[in-house]
Amino acid sequence: MLRSQESLVWVAVTVALVALCAAALAGPYHSGIGAGWRNPLAALCLSMYAVGAVGVIFLGVCHHRLVRAITSIARQLRSKHGAPLQEKKPWGRGNAVRTLQADLEDREALVERLESELSDLRIRARLSERQKQHTEAILYSLRDAVVVLDDHNRLTMANAPAARLLGFDLEADRYRPLNDICGERHGEFVQFLQQSAQSRVEGTRRELTFSLEEDLHTFDTIVSCVQEGQAVLGVVAVLHDVTREKEISQMKNDFISHVSHELKTPLASITAYSEMLVDGEADDEDTRKEFYGIIQSQAQRLNRLIEDILNVSRIESGLMKTAKEPASLTILIEQQMSMIRSYAEEKNITVTGPAPIVYDQVYADRDMMSQVIVNLLSNAVKYTPAGGSVTVRTAVDETTGRAQVAVTDTGVGIPEDEVEHVFDKFYRVGANNKQAKGTGLGLNLVKQIVEKIHTGRVFVTSRVGAGSTFGFELPLAKVEMAEAT
Amino acid sequence: MTANKILVADDEIHIIHVVAIKLRNNGYDVVSANNGAEAYELACEEKPDIVVTDYQMPVMTGIELIEKLRANEETRHVPVVLLTARSFAVTQEQQEALGVSACLSKPFSPKELLKTLQDILHQQELALQH
Numbered sequence: 001m002l003r004s005q006e007s008l009v010w011v012a013v014t015v016a017l018v019a020l021c022a023a024a025l026a027g028p029y030h031s032g033i034g035a036g037w038r039n040p041l042a043a044l045c046l047s048m049y050a051v052g053a054v055g056v057i058f059l060g061v062c063h064h065r066l067v068r069a070i071t072s073i074a075r076q077l078r079s080k081h082g083a084p085l086q087e088k089k090p091w092g093r094g095n096a097v098r099t100l101q102a103d104l105e106d107r108e109a110l111v112e113r114l115e116s117e118l119s120d121l122r123i124r125a126r127l128s129e130r131q132k133q134h135t136e137a138i139l140y141s142l143r144d145a146v147v148v149l150d151d152h153n154r155l156t157m158a159n160a161p162a163a164r165l166l167g168f169d170l171e172a173d174r175y176r177p178l179n180d181i182c183g184e185r186h187g188e189f190v191q192f193l194q195q196s197a198q199s200r201v202e203g204t205r206r207e208l209t210f211s212l213e214e215d216l217h218t219f220d221t222i223v224s225c226v227q228e229g230q231a232v233l234g235v236v237a238v239l240h241d242v243t244r245e246k247e248i249s250q251m252k253n254d255f256i257s258h259v260s261h262e263l264k265t266p267l268a269s270i271t272a273y274s275e276m277l278v279d280g281e282a283d284d285e286d287t288r289k290e291f292y293g294i295i296q297s298q299a300q301r302l303n304r305l306i307e308d309i310l311n312v313s314r315i316e317s318g319l320m321k322t323a324k325e326p327a328s329l330t331i332l333i334e335q336q337m338s339m340i341r342s343y344a345e346e347k348n349i350t351v352t353g354p355a356p357i358v359y360d361q362v363y364a365d366r367d368m369m370s371q372v373i374v375n376l377l378s379n380a381v382k383y384t385p386a387g388g389s390v391t392v393r394t395a396v397d398e399t400t401g402r403a404q405v406a407v408t409d410t411g412v413g414i415p416e417d418e419v420e421h422v423f424d425k426f427y428r429v430g431a432n433n434k435q436a437k438g439t440g441l442g443l444n445l446v447k448q449i450v451e452k453i454h455t456g457r458v459f460v461t462s463r464v465g466a467g468s469t470f471g472f473e474l475p476l477a478k479v480e481m482a483e484a485t
Numbered sequence: 486m487t488a489n490k491i492l493v494a495d496d497e498i499h500i501i502h503v504v505a506i507k508l509r510n511n512g513y514d515v516v517s518a519n520n521g522a523e524a525y526e527l528a529c530e531e532k533p534d535i536v537v538t539d540y541q542m543p544v545m546t547g548i549e550l551i552e553k554l555r556a557n558e559e560t561r562h563v564p565v566v567l568l569t570a571r572s573f574a575v576t577q578e579q580q581e582a583l584g585v586s587a588c589l590s591k592p593f594s595p596k597e598l599l600k601t602l603q604d605i606l607h608q609q610e611l612a613l614q615h
Contacts, residue, residue: 257571261541264570264591269499271592276503279596281510294499428543 015052074099145219145239151232153177153194165210165219165239186210189221189237196223197235207242217243258426262305262440266298273298308441312425315448322365322453326477329360329394329403332369337392340377347386351377354394360403361477368449375442376407376470384411384467396476406471413464422460423447443470450474489606490514492533494524494550495568496542504537507595508602521545525553528560534609535586535602540569548575551583564605568593 078099136157139146145162149155154175155168163170166182166189173181183190189208196204203224210217219239226233273291282288314320337353344351362369380390388410395404414422414429421427426440450456450472462468491513493504498519505515516531518524521538522545528536536554538547545553547567554560565584567575570591580588587601 261570265497268570268591268593269497269503272500272503272595275594275596276507281507281595287506294502298499 015048015055017052018048070097070100074103078103144241145237147178147193147237147239148234149178149193149197149237150234151197153179153197153235155181156234162239165212192221193223193235193237196225197232200225200227200232208239215243217241218246219243255425258440259309262309262426263302266302266305269298270295270302305441308445312441312445312448315445315452320453322368324363324365324454326361327364327366327369329362329369329405329474330354330356332364332366333373333392333394333405336370336373336377339374340381340390343378344381344390347381347384347388349381349384349386350389351381352389352391354392354405357394357396359476360394360396362403362454362474363477364454364474368453372446372449372472373405375446376405379442379470380407380409380411380468384409388467401476401478402473403476404471404473406469408467408469410467413466413468414460414462415464419460419462423458446470446472488512488514489534489602490516490531491602492516492518492524492528492531492536493538494518494521494536494542494547495539496520497539500539500568503595504598507599511599513602521547521550521553524550528554528563529557532559533563535564535566535605537566537568537598537602540567540571540575548583551585555584564609566598566601566605568598 139157140159142159143161145165146157146159147155147162147166148157154177155170155173156175158166158168158170166186168181178193179190189210192204192206192208203222205220205222208219208221210219218241220242221237221239223235223237225235273295276282277288277291282291311320333354337351341351377390377392384390390407390409393406393408395406396402397404418427418429422429423443423446425444427444428440447458450458454474456472456474458470458472460468460470491508493501493508493515494517495501495504496519501517501519505517508515516527516533518527520542524536524538524542525545527533536550538550540547542550547569551565551567554563554565564586567580567585567588568591569575569588575583575585575588579585586605589598589601
């Protein structure tokens, strides 16, 4: 548009000059010839001259105004960009236009740059959103409870285990102060988080107790303070349930303590009697023989104890090698009966074996099953006073596909509150301790062998003063082998 | 002069037997019990000069026995020696709180037990003289 206006100006100037020249030439010529037709020509020339002049002036004014406008825009653009303003107005139309053009080009470049940055920012925002979603997915899939608070101790993020543990609804309680949400129920936990935020420590650890499903659980709680420079952005707490681990650790400690005690007991006798012999405190040969006998029996007791402990440990840890094959329970029982009868005869106890059964084959490791039978029989004889009886019965239930062995004695019996514990490791019925001594592992070994290795079941019934029945059930060989195929 | 009487409580008969032989060979009178409850009744009856008790016993443990002895005016001052097969079963603070004069770990030496009892009785004599 500027160029077309420029052309118009030049056309107008040319017309004006031509009109002026024509008027100048036509004037003298007009006075020499007739006046009729020469006056209109002069008038025309003069008119054209006047129009041309007015046109030039008009266009000149328009141009000037245009230049001023362009210059003003250019100045405004520069002032916005902070570019130095020109001291003087650029002279002439050309400079103003060039200045404006340059500014517009700069503006365009800036817009392009900003658009590019905006696009980058959009991409980053999408990536950031995706990362946030991944982080949240990780958080929500954790079994440990995770709680995230902002710098005002308000809940911003938590997973389902945390909501269950602390008793809140994440959507309803988001952005509420944690103290308001669960300060009353879990004051110690809330205080721990607040202290960590104040102390700005990166990671502190504490064991806290929470009530979960009517049980007390112990949680290993780690709290980290999130900082940016000097500013605390919030805290993150991770709670790991260590209740079961502590129970197992306590059980292990108890087991070791028990084992140590049980091993030291026969050792104490061996040490004491050895010292007495060495110091010559056994006056006569009979006393010395008695001492030798005690040392020997206690050494054997120690050996049995060690074997039992090892067997129990191997079975529990699944390291016990087994050699299962079809075996008749009646035959296994008969094989052990001859050994037990000689022990029973010393106490004048009658031992009655089972009636033979047509088919009572079980799929079992013979050595282990023999150990089970020996343990049950020797316990029955041990805890039966002289003159009593021990009876072994077997039975087969085709319907359930199981064979059963029951050993009944007329012994001292077990108190009702202790019956459920008799198969526990190292458990010995207190009142019966005088009757006989044992490792406290015999019945536990029976339970491990029957239940863990042979998928059977042990059982016991008892009445104090009347006697006890200990027994076990095993799947019949044909049933077990059919299931295996 | 009447011999000092020692009450020995342990659920292991072999331990009672060897301690009794050692102490009797050295001029002590010995009475024995197989559990804490029996030991308490015997202590009230026999008024021993020292009670030697195992830590782990059926019916009533050694600690429960000591607590009961301390609660009874007639037996609260009797010195007690604790035998235990459990390492670190009783801390120094617990021993002081219960008034346990000495704690010996199993396996123990009968000689060492004898010396411990002799030291306790000697301390008692000195205390009486002053």
